[in-house]
Amino acid sequence: MTLLRAENVEARHGLLPAVRGISFGIAEGEVLALIGANGAGKTTLLRTLAGAHPLTNGQITYDGSDLAGIPAHQRVRRGIAYVPEGRRLFPELTVEENLLVAGRRAQPGPWHLESVLAAFPALGPLRDRPAAKLSGGQQQATAIARALMTNPRLLMIDEVSLGLSPKAVEEVYACMTVLRDSGATVVLVEQDLGRALSTSDRVVCLLEGRIVLDADTEGLSREEVVTAYFGFHQARRS
Ligand code: ATP
Numbered sequence: 001m002t003l004l005r006a007e008n009v010e011a012r013h014g015l016l017p018a019v020r021g022i023s024f025g026i027a028e029g030e031v032l033a034l035i036g037a038n039g040a041g042k043t044t045l046l047r048t049l050a051g052a053h054p055l056t057n058g059q060i061t062y063d064g065s066d067l068a069g070i071p072a073h074q075r076v077r078r079g080i081a082y083v084p085e086g087r088r089l090f091p092e093l094t095v096e097e098n099l100l101v102a103g104r105r106a107q108p109g110p111w112h113l114e115s116v117l118a119a120f121p122a123l124g125p126l127r128d129r130p131a132a133k134l135s136g137g138q139q140q141a142t143a144i145a146r147a148l149m150t151n152p153r154l155l156m157i158d159e160v161s162l163g164l165s166p167k168a169v170e171e172v173y174a175c176m177t178v179l180r181d182s183g184a185t186v187v188l189v190e191q192d193l194g195r196a197l198s199t200s201d202r203v204v205c206l207l208e209g210r211i212v213l214d215a216d217t218e219g220l221s222r223e224e225v226v227t228a229y230f231g232f233h234q235a236r237r238s
Helices: 042-050 072-077 095-103 113-119 121-126 136-148 166-181 193-199 222-230
Strands: 002-013 016-027 031-036 057-062 080-083 154-157 185-189 202-207 210-216
Touching: 002 042, 016 042, 016 057, 016 185, 016 210, 031 042, 031 193, 031 222, 042 080, 042 154, 042 185, 072 080, 080 136, 095 113, 095 136, 113 121, 113 136, 121 136, 136 154, 136 166, 166 185, 166 193, 193 222, 202 222, 210 222
Parallel strands: 031 185, 031 202, 080 154, 154 185
Antiparallel strands: 002 016, 002 057, 202 210
């Protein structure tokens, strides 16, 4: 079942068209990697889907309903969670408090404080630590865990591994494996193409605000991805 569908979605920054006529769907249970060079429009697209950036044109349908005019906080209630680049935790609150604050807006579902801490075992020993005192990897794991506390049907994570040490990247991708195995529907933005390909079922590549590749990961060659990423020629499959 298609959980979210974008039809001809456009979004601007002032006069600049950052997302230009994008159409794609996300199936329930799918892990989709959104890739593209700096400035390709990935963050603007995710923010637009989350309701944090205005839609200039087009339509976003989620679970069969048009999201036009639905503000970001109501999208969270409907099960759309967004982990922004830079994580945006409450720095003075502990890990546990950050999770509990998100849980107040939760839909009913399997994720609550104890189940999230069980799924992310690295966070258990840190539950009383203020977010400001966490490493980058621990902050990213906390941000993903916090989003899970809302029991999302669709989890969108911007820049999963940006700025993290190799060890922290391993830790965060261990969390991604937990998510995959739980059947979550995930859109992740990832600069590391190897990680993006190995973690996802499908890849969507943006170039200058447009989709230049939309393909199942299985059978997709690195050359096809690199070609789309750098815009050597436009590629579109399946
Ligand atoms: P990055 O990987 O660098 O975060 P991105 O693919 O997420 O890039 P966006 O951040 O969505 O791309 O940017 C798309 C376009 O919109 C770029 O041309 C960028 O310069 C522009 N842009 C992004 N944010 C703003 C802003 N706040 N004001 C003006 N222009 C912006």
